[in-house]
Amino acid sequence: MKTWNKIKSWPLFLPVVALILVMAVNIIYDAATGSNPLSFFMISLRNTTTSGTILYGRIIDIINRGSEVAILAIGMTLVVSASAGTDISVGSVMSLCASFMCMMLAGYGVSSTTTLAVPLGIGLLCAIVMGLVCGAFNGTLVAHLSIQPMVATLILYSAARAIGLLLCNDLIVYVRNPSFAYIGAFTGPVPTPIIITAVCIIVVSLVLKKTALGMYIQSVGINAKASRIAGLNSRLLIFLAYMLCGLFAAIAGIVASSRITSADSNNIGLYLEMDAILSVALGGNSLGGGKFNLAGSIIGAYTIQAITTTLYALGVSSIQAPVFKAVIVILIVVIEAPPFKAFLRKQSAARAAAKGVRA
């Protein structure tokens, strides 16, 4: 019982259990349909005509497809921690950054190109700058005007996608250029998005480990006023968290756009803000801000992707999948809800008392 309690209080308990559950569903499904029960875990090398030798397997697919969510989850974790609110604009900002980049790469009004109008670097930089600008906009509203995060980001949630469409002249801009497509394709046998995600995670972890940023952000998230009196610049830190969130949204936008070598303003990053928020919650972080656990969010992100992939494998269409995600969200938040926990405690206490009486 004691060890069980210890395990339960482990910060990564929730995300890991969720991940294991998803894997179990896959194994059972594979076994039931007569394929190798462990096919979920199989990784193999395959030769393809387009990309040469590449890694292949469902796990690789999940980690690859989950890149955008994982990248977004990093920024979202910081925002949730610092401001006790969520940035719901990340999906739209992804789309805006992708549109802006593709517009720059293709030239305004061009709907399809194979040659780049400006060097790739400039295009990427444009996306990053756009992400930072959006982050700064959100950050200013939240940190300096003290507007509720969800409401402040609601503005870009609805406007960013529309602005992206405007930049692209209402077109889907295709940039069919190999150097651009590379970002969403393969580096040797490994999908490039996986590498990009890994770099992002490593850089952020190093920053959190080697500087006091982590403690600063948590402190501000728990009590901004007290943090200010203790010498922290609460506003700057919240602002910074939103800037970082914008930056990661831009990176995710670049990856998403490169995968499809186009800027599809209406569909890039659609509903991804939900997945990112869900990752943070699933990672065992309180959406009420304060303490955070980045590793949890990352595992959470891949768990979400695993759920999505599993649902598709089970034959649920992509427009029906939200039903299941909704049920999962509700289950997680209900389990985590303090009143529910108190209820369970009371139940188990009552049961213990009943046992005591019988004995």
Added chain:
Amino acid sequence: MSKKADSKKSINSNTMLLLITIALFIVLYAGGCIAYGSKGFTHFQTFLNILITNAGLICVACGMTCVMLTGGIDISVGALIAMDCMLLAVGMQKGIGAVPMIILVLLIGIVFGIFQGFLVGYLEIQPFIVSMAGMFFCRGMTAVICTDQVSITQEISPTFYAWANAKVIVPFGGYTNNKGKYMAPYVRPGVVVALIVLIAIFLILRYTKFGRSLYAVGGSESSAAMMGLNVKLIKMKAYMLSSFLCSIGGICYCLNTMAGSVSQATGLEMDAISSAVIGGTLLTGGVGNVIGSFFGVLINGTISSIVKTNGKLASSWPNILTAALLFIFIVIQSLFAVLRSRQTGKR
């Protein structure tokens, strides 16, 4: 007596927001009349068309206002409308009558609202998260019911079709067209429903215990609890009311579109929230009323109407303009809040 003078000033900051909203609507509409007078913008019917198009949104905005008064938010409304429309369309296609389907949709709205309200009120989960899940659920459910677009034609349901095309003549404000024929201005039944909802909610908020308790909960939840109000139940009722009004709005919406599809009413929650905010409802709860939200809807409607009348502007402009307005009003609200806290000297 200086205290009294002070209080007059700050009371006004709330009514001020409402006045700004009404003034903004008048300016926008007048601007539209001046710029597009030749395209019929000056006709009374243009104004009525804004009402007709936004009848559903008016109902939803009323519900949203109630939820926002408690300091919450309900972003599931757009998806719930899509689910309602799909249910109506598929149900009638299967041969069920219009009336039973409407009752079913309203019941589903209530049940759905109770569920969301239970999670927010009794389990104390953040409203945004709950309604986000609600939105996912409804949107997905719409696809589970049917993935195709289903139209409600005259053959499927003559009753519903008749309602959709019924005209309620307005006895004034008509004009004689260039052929010398008198064009009587009209609205659709949906508008009548929406206006009844508007008036009912206005009265409920002002004159009933439940209405005032919404303000109390939004003003200070812990205080409301200390004063003996059942905060959990009140919150649950607020969400129930929102989903119920949203279902009424869904029926009005369906009367306009006469179809159900998965992507229907996407972003409608944004319109409802921005209408409420533009109408002076504070996002922190406790302040606001449905009259303001009504004008918020009219402002949103006027913007899309102007963009549509112009015909050359990109379709994304209404979205951007609404967001810009939302931005302006949120900033004004926060400035008012700063001013007020300066006035009372709180830090």
Added chain:
Amino acid sequence: MEENVVLTARGISMTFPGVKALDGVDLTLRKGEIHALMGENGAGKSTLIKCLTGINDFEAGEIRIDGIDGPVKNHSTRDAQNVGISTVYQEVNLCPNLSVAENLFIGREPLTKLHTIDRKSYNKRSQKIMDELGISVDVTQNLENYSLAIQQMVAIARAVDMECKVLILDEPTSSLDDDEVEKLFVLMRGLREKGVSILFVTHFLEQVYAVCDRITVLRNGGFVGEYPISELPRVKLVAAMMGKDLDDLAEIKKEQKDFSKEPMEISAKGLSHAGTVKPFDLDIHKGEVVGIGGLLGSGRSELARCIYGADKAQTGTLEVNGKQVKINQPIDAMNKGMGMLPDDRKAEGIIADLSVRENIILALQAKRGMFRQLSRAQQEEIADRYIELVQIKTASKETLIKQLSGGNQQKVILARWLATDPDFLILDEPTRGIDIGTKSEIQKLIVKLAGEGKSVLFISSEIEEMLRTCNRMVIMRDGQKVGELDHELSQESVMKAIAGGEA
């Protein structure tokens, strides 16, 4: 049930995770008495009140109320109100966005025949209630437009109007000035005449002796005893609360010393903050303890906040160590060797979800900057040192600060500033709401710091406490510095200066 007894609680017990908050506590309230509930912080007063009002769910014991058969167990404040128990808390529990009248009547509004709210009738009744209590307000105005004191009075008016048998006042006086307290006492005595039993919780001993008939004392969650007021003089009361004879506070007394020759630590000229403090000059020498006297709202906290940059000064200049400095926010002040312990511990002091260790090193880390992180070993060393130095009672340095008692939380904040080795420390009400034992420790610490050559600006509502520790006192009234007292510091001279009107 004994005659005249309105409420009895017997053997109330309750545990919070890891702590026995109440252990077999008894309480008896008789008709028409004012009953003080006394105890140090952590004695269980609030917990007991919460058990009575249904916020806490006690595990053992029973509560009986006159006129109700069998034990009563409330599950919400609403239940409590139904059995006649009303409560007014320290923080005003009303809705600022509603009118005064609505605040009085919400949840029990008079209805018209149509089951709608009868606004007219409750506005009229409200005005009558407030007039009777001698509070001049326009009841149709929103509550947020009135001062905290008026809001507190409205809260009491509401409780009184609920026709309660038992009125619980949980530290209602902490945000009121003397006049308002007196008004409140008149109100309380009037209610006693009407037969209401009042349970009164306060930290101010004088107030207990001014209005109460009986005292129940709690200590460490246990019941110490119930005494008629005449049988329990102050010294005995304090002894009962602390469980030991009072450590002789009078021992702490600074020797008088002339500081005018000492170098200047802080020199403010014409500093002001719109709406809170009018321009003031203030000099503080090295090793000097300067007190700020004044009523709540006189601008005493605001003056300190202005120097520290918690509220940015809008006019004037500030010199630290003889050099002019520009302070825009707290970190600037910290870099000049300042530290400030704010008056509102919960809102501006503790970072509730961080550990004691993190709370202690926070200011030091902020001073070093984000990129020069203290290593874990350094952090632990500092935490251990200060837990030892200021004697923080905590299970471990990794315990979350929110799990500590109020006094220990305050010590952690103090440790946070000591760790930055400040030259000038502002202590705003460091002893408010904490027990007498910790109080005297903090006072001793202030004197010790001054002995080490540090300057201290000390703000407290308790004049005695400042007399004991300060070398000099600055008097504030209506946001203005009205005087300075450096010799002949006595209760009388300070009171006179604070009250003003001698001119």
